[in-house]
């Protein structure tokens with residue numbers, strides 16, 4: 327297994343990765359050891375998080391993913407858009423609590439399906455959700471200094487370009503790239519925006535713009551291990567070309583009441599650990615690999631030992647709107663539990679340190695002053711910095 331960590335930067339090849347996705351018992355422990363060793367060679371024993379506030383810009387969405395708890399159709403409680411005043415009020419509360427990231431979560435193109443959404447956008451002065459999002463990112467950046475990180479779903483090149491001018495980074499989860507996910511009975515059957523080609527195009531557009539990018543997998547939604555590895559390999563291929571994928575999230579499916587997949591079993595911890603470890607070996611020691619701590623509260627040390635180096639955004643202010651049943655850990659508690667197994671928790675910005683201090687061209691002119699106000703000399707969040 328040691329040879330896995332000596333893959334001279336090439337990363338694990340597909341067939342080997344597929345085999346390791348089935349590792350159990352002693353082989354799984356060896357796999358995790360190899361992944362942790364690779365991570366430590368590149369990143370030491372530092373694990374990061376971003377102090378963020380969560381802004382659910384709109385709960386309308388034209389898609390219906392089988393695992394979604396976030397979206398609301400017109401007429402349902404909580405359906406609609408936040409007004410600019412509401413957006414700013416949440417961002418300011420976050421700023422008071424020391425947050426430095428404004429994570430915009432939202433449904434995809436609801437105006438194309440619901441007249442109510444199109445009318446609400448019209449009242450806000452926009453024809454598209456993407457246009458309103460770009461305006462709100464700019465507003466939050468200008469008024470609070472928090473760095474926006476939008477998660478908008480699929481956009482055009484022009485729409486991503488508009489976000490680029492007012493956001494530190496952006497994200498589009500791939501979940502899984504297999505076209506099978508859109509077949510009848512599968513989680514993306516009724517989700518036109520989860521077409522693999524469209525999502526990959528977004529990764530490429532962002533790469534051409536040198537836009538620091540977050541993507542990732544949702545595991546346990548009916549995919550095979552081969553499909554999981556193929557998705558990881560595609561991320562690697564795109565990152566090798568553009569160098570802009572700053573983090574890859576490995577998220578485990580958890581069933582919740584009221585969703586179409588309520589009866590689907592949760593992804594197991596074993597499956598999560600081997601996917602994290604294989605992702606580390608496929609993507610290499612330098613990639614930032616993240617697992618959300620609130621979805622596996624009993625397993626913090628195991629996730630670290632499987633090769634993650636980041637916990638993602640943690641909010642001291644707002645609940646996780648995507649997984650509302652799973653509370654965020656206290657940051658102090660997370661730091662204590664990392665220290666127990668020999669890791670130091672450090673706060674980062676929504677732009678990872680190396681994209682600020684080492685890689686050229688990933689912080690555009692419009693973002694340089696806001697990022698400089700928040701970052702220390704290593705590119706991490708300044709200990710006592712609050713946005714100006």
Ligand code: SF4
Nearest residue numbers: 387389390391394433
């Ligand atoms: S695209 Fe996102 S918000 Fe829309 S249904 Fe799917 S998971 Fe929910």
